[in-house]
Amino acid sequence: MPTGPKHQRFVFVEHNEEGQACGYEEDCRCMIGEDHDADASDESLNVNDAADIWLSKGMDEDYMFGFSEAQLRRAAGLS
Known part of the structure; x- marks a missing residue:
């Protein structure tokens, strides 16, 4: 394997109360190289907007946008 x-x-772990991504860095040797976000948009979805979309889609796991169910429920006021 090359x-x-x-x-x-x-490495994304979770979002804090302000909706900012929290995580850590780790060594990587992927073929993408250093620019892991080359195809990503400059705009990111905050947890509150993600929760609104997730609810509108019937809490479908395909619309969680990298957030956990607990984070989305908390942002939506369901827990």
Whole structure:
């Protein structure tokens, strides 16, 4: 299996109360290289907007946008 050059990548863990991503960096040797977000938009979805979409889609797991169910329920006021 081919590997790329060693670099750091951000690993998402959860969002804090302000909707900011929390996580850590780890060593990576993927073929993408250092720019893991090359295809990502400059705009990110905050947990409150994600919860609104998730609720409108019937709490479908395909519309969780990387958030946990507990985070979405908390943002939606369901827990």
